Amino acid sequence: MNRTQAFKYTVYICSAAFLAACNVPKIKEKIASTNTLPDSYVGHADSTNIALTNWNDYFADPFLRRLIDSALNNNQELNIMLQEIKMSANEVMARKGEYLPFVGAKAGAGVEKRSEYTTLGAAERQVDIRDGKENPDPMPDLTASLFANWEIDIWNKLHNAAQSAQLRYLSSIEGKNFMVTNLVGEIANLYYELLSLDQQLLLLNQTLKLQSDALDLVKLQKTATRVTELAVKKFEAEVYMTEGRQYEIAQQILETENKLNYLVGQYPQHIARSTDGLDFKYLPTIDEGLPAQLLGNRPDIREAELHMAASKLDVKVAKAKFYPALGISASFGYQAFNPAYLIKTPQSLIYSLTGDLIAPLINKKAIQADYLNANAQQIQSVYVYEQKLLNAYIEVANQLSKFNNMRNLNTIKGKQVGALTESVQISYDLFNSAHADYMEVLMTQRDAIEAKFELIESQRSQFIAVVDLYRSLGGGWR
Structure with a gap:
């Protein structure tokens, strides 16, 4: 065999080896479907969307604004996320350096x-x-x-890896935006919960004053032998029960304040807030816009979309490892x-x-496994994206329904409180004229108190529904 023939055989063998190395397993990628979103939420289409409103304009309460502003500067979890973003940027720099x-x-x-x-x-x-x-x-x-x-980089392996890192860096920014959205919403919810607890404590103080007056009246009636000692003890027990509830509410106020302190990044201290309770003049308006706007407004959806794009590039990077x-x-x-x-x-x-x-020739199982895993992760990222879309729409639909139902419930509860407040006075009058016993007075009084508590809770739920709707639509991060 001469040198020319040996060279030809060598070329043939190398060519066959390279062709064998380029044998890539077949896979099937999944493409996300975004045309499944309904055209509207409640049957009418209006592009006005509160998600486009800055949180500083959306929330009118100045105390709440100061809390949110402080949290955005001092919240430790948010600052940790900012460092994650810096690490993602460094990863982009590292991937770009690999193809230079x-x-x-x-x-x-x-x-x-x-x-x-x-x-x-x-x-x-x-x-x-x-x-x-x-x-x-x-x-x-x-x-x-x-x-x-x-x-x-003849197969764009390194270039695609750098682009994938760039997309993951952008997704980390969207992750931070989603954290900001949740942080703003959580602070607003806790703030409104704190205001409702203040109202409940004020209600208990007023109730305790009325119950103490009623107890004094019953004691006088016992002296006049109009009632027995049992009536006195029953009224006295009601006073003690109200005093006990005061301590329960005080503890809830303290814990809620400290939850806010934790989110703001400060040690336990008094949270400055409005003394007017849940004032409906501060209740934000709602405009839900169109479902398609979720694609641009929800940071978690954009984060999932960027992850999906990065996963597609990861498949190309893994595929390029089969080539010389x-x-x-x-x-x-x-x-x-x-x-x-x-x-x-x-x-x-x-x-x-x-x-x-x-080029790899024999025992390519590790490369094949990486390639198949990359493909599985790409399919997984599509399912995550579709899941985010479905979850976002359901969240908005739930909060829209909750807001409307709580608004109607407030109207009904207001009427119930009005009727029971009148019945309390009527029960006192009947009791004083010996036309009703003390148990009727106590039960009417208890029903009135519970109805007032339920009214405060339904009002708080309406405020929280507005906040959660704002968050579900993708507001708060701008």
Whole structure:
């Protein structure tokens, strides 16, 4: 076999090997469907959307605004997320650096003693042709050089990896925006809960005053033998029950304040707030817009969309690992055994240029596993995206229904409280005229108190529904 034939066979073998290396398993990617969103939420289409409103304009209560502003600056979890974003940006920089040439400098010094009875050892014992002196023993080795390595991105593997990192960096920003949305909503909800607890405590204080007056009246009636000691004890027990509830509400107020303190990033202290309770002049208006606007307003949906795009690129990166990789390495410098000769040119000059074409041939299971995993993650990211869409629409629909139902419930509860308040006075009048017993008075009084508590709760639910609707639509992060 001559050299020409040997070369041809070598080319054939290498070509067959490269073709075998390029054998990529078949997969099936999934594409997200966004045309399943309904055209509207409640049957009417209006593009006006409260999600486009800045939180500072949406919430009119100045105390609430100050809390949100402080939290956006001092919340530890949000600051941790900001560091995550910085790390994502650094990852982008690292991926971009991989498809650019790497150039470095190298300097080294060493010494080696070889046996005189070897080829290299005997050669080192020769006389230096420059000065007629024998070469030093042991032989020093001094090197100073520049070197470069570069993988030619012929399949866009490195470029796609950099683009994937860029998309994940953008998704981390959307993750931060989603955290801001939730943080704004959580602070507003806790603030309104605090105001409702203040109203409940005020109601208990007023009720305790009325119950104490009623207890004094019953004691006078016992002295006049109109009622027994049992009536006195029943009224006294009601007073104690109301006093106990005061402590329960006080504890809830303290815990709610500390939840706000934690979100704001400060140690426990009094939370400044409105003394008017749940004032409906501060209740924001609602405009839900169109479901299609969720795609641009909800940070979690945009985050999932970016993850989906990054996952598609990850599949391409994993696929490119089946193909041959072309690498180029080069070096240029000086090498000598004597410092005086180190920069002699061209005698001490060294350089090299190497190109490598590497492809996997046998046992590609690790590469195949990475490729199949990347494809599975791409399909998974589509399902996550579709899940986010469905969840967002359902959240908005729930909060719209809740707001309307709580508004109607407030009207009914207001009428109930009015009727029971009148019945309390009527029961007192009947009791004083001996036309009703003390149990009727106590039960009517208890029903009135519970109805007032329920009215406060339904009012709080209406405020929270407005906040949750704002959050569900994607408001708060702007």
